[in-house]
Amino acid sequence: MRVSFVKMHGLGNDFIVLDARETALPGVLDNAAVRALADRREGIGCDQLILLESDEAADCRMRIFNQDGGEVEACGNASRAVGLLLGKPARIATAGGIIETRPDGDACSVDMGVPRFGWDAIPLAYAMDTLTMPLGWEELEQPAAVNVGNPHVVFFVEDNDATRLDTLGPIIEQDELFPERVNVNVATVENRSTIRLRVWERGAGLTRACGTGACATAVAAMRRGLTEREVTVHLPGGPLTILWDEDERITMSGPATESFRGSFEWSDYA
The missing domain is CATH 3.10.310.10 (Diaminopimelate Epimerase; Chain A, domain 1)
Structure with missing residues (x-):
């Protein structure tokens, strides 16, 4: 058939x-x-x-x-x-x-819902602060963790293009800390309305774009006070606009x- x-x-x-x-x-x-x-x-x-x-x-x-x-x-x-x-x-x-x-x-706008930050909602194997996690993998340290329908960790670095994401991504993805594995985001905040992002996607590897990764990264940056509540996230495949509004819902817009x-x-x- x-x-x-x-x-x-x-x-x-x-x-x-x-x-x-x-x-x-x-x-x-x-x-x-x-x-x-x-x-x-x-x-x-x-x-x-x-x-x-x-x-x-x-x-x-x-x-x-x-x-x-x-x-x-x-x-x-x-x-x-x-x-x-x-x-x-x-x-x-x-x-x-x-x-x-x-x-x-x-283009299409998507209401992605309300992000979750509890360690057991990510989920993590044990309790810890998910805004600034007290751990690291080589040069990638102190990530934030966010669940936007699927689990993400976000690392903020000076130059995300210099990160060995093809090597560190699969190591972090499969770490025992993440019982359901995890998506790995490496981001550089350029200004209060612009972020550059690369993503190692759970089960898929390096990807040109990841919508949930853009959402998770934007929300993590906003929680840390690094950006405004609406940002443009530039991925290798192109830009996405992420808005985290006052009722805590995320709207993602892009082609x-x-x-x-x-x-x-x-x-x-x-």
């Missing part, structure tokens, strides 16, 4: 979107099938695979699988892509909670793009 897909990206962070709202997939989307589809040489290729399903409490449910096959709670760039694909304001259920999207031309559409034979990957 052939299955249709849409290939999309948000600032270069790319996705395969499968729509199972009206027609169920012909089989189980397991870890091996996700890895096969995400493979850039023998599959379609993506950072994340997105599965849309029906949901009684929302316009649809968005399930998110990293290229290693693991299912995760949230993805900001994918939220914008799906928001554009739906083509109208929508409520989308995720494993990290319900988010709201509002498309506007080639997303449909690359192409196609279909594949389910039995070739499942």
Whole structure:
């Protein structure tokens, strides 16, 4: 049986979107099938695979699988892509909670909800201050921890381009302190309205853009008094605007793009 897909990206962070709202997939989307589809040489290729399903409490449910096959709670760039694909304001259920999207031309704004800062909400293996964590990994020290639907640590450094994120990212991601692993953000605050950011994404590695990482980093900078409540976060793939408003909700705004559409034979990957 052939299955249709849409290939999309948000600032270069790319996705395969499968729509199972009206027609169920012909089989189980397991870890091996996700890895096969995400493979850039023998599959379609993506950072994340997105599965849309029906949901009684929302316009649809968005399930998110990293290229290693693991299912995760949230993805900001994918939220914008799906928001554009739906083509109208929508409520989308995720494993990290319900988010709201509002498309506007080639861009989309996403209400990412309220960030969480408790050590057990990140989660961490044991209690500690999450605003300035008293630990480090080589030159990366004293991060902040934020959960924005998925777990992040944020390191503020003088020059994030000089950080060996390809080496330190996987070490931090899999540290025993983080029982569900963690996304690793390395940020440089340029002024009170601008941040430069690079991200090691849990289960995906170095990425050109990470929407939840931009949200987590902006909120961490605001909590530390480094920026105003609205900032532009510049990632390798491009900029995102992050607003943390007075009711504590995060709004992320930025572009997303449909690359192409196609279909594949389910039995070739499942």
